[in-house]
Amino acid sequence: MAAVKACNILITGANRGLGLETVKQLAEDSCPKRYIFATCRDPDGSKSEVLRELAKKHPSVITIIRLDADDPCSIKESAKKVGSLLGNNGLNLLVNNAGIVAKGTIRTSSVEGMKNTFNTNVIGPLLIIKEYLPYLQTAAKASGTPGMSANKAAVINISTVGGSISTMPSLYEQFPVLPYCVSKAGFNMLTVLAAEELKADEILCMALHPGWVKTELGGEKAPLEPKESVEGMLHVIGSLTEKQHGGFLDYTGKTIPCVKESAKKVRSLLGNSGLNLLVNNAAEMGSSNIQTSNVEDMKNTFNTNV
Structure with missing residues (x-):
């Protein structure tokens, strides 16, 4: 198995x-880590008890940091706290894992x-990348090796097949979570840009689909542990x-398509009555990048365009 040899790692929603499982496996891995920054919204709350116990088992490696993606x-x-601990060392691996699921349909x-949902699943990760970018740049420059790898400097966005425009239509009836899917499609675009x-x-920088997993978000019916x-x-x-x-890969390394690769046969559902044509043309465009985007502009653009 290929090992994650990155020295300094940060995981959101830990x-x-x-x-939590990612922090556990990294801490128990045979490859030594300098820092595993395990971040969550409420480090002192009851929902973080298991993480605190894990940190006690690995006190020299796991550092719990408060980070609320909202x-x-x-x-x-x-970012300031992590920077003070890193000193002149960079951050090798940023795992954007924090996210929420909201059920819903058009109706x-x-x-x-x-x-x-958009605020947590898209704006949050954008701002996290923005704030931690200087530490990632430090790690990349310090490596002295050409090319790219997660052991040098990387952003891994934990996404979902639900954000794939090509794949999700066939799963929508089983998983009617429109806000979540739309936000994850935006998250996938954030990854690409x-x-x-x-x-x-x-x-x-790339996105990973973890599969359908038995977690609080995935539910008990999920086939994967x-x-x-x-x-x-x-x-x-x-x-x-x-x-x-x-x-965009899944947990087995298989590539997941983000856009339709071929046209599907159109099925007539309306019959002789109903709405024949709806053109959603109104839109708003903002000009910014990772380092200049702000929360208000992101929210306004999403509000108008989605």
């Missing part, structure tokens, strides 16, 4: 599910639900090169 100030403060989705920006710094999913993802992460930069 107090439960996949994030709170820009929290993200900034977390039942609310404005508030859409905004909250961040990859475009970060390639000059030789910082690898967190241990199996994380083992697979860490193997994929340890094997990444510039060939996967900007890509």
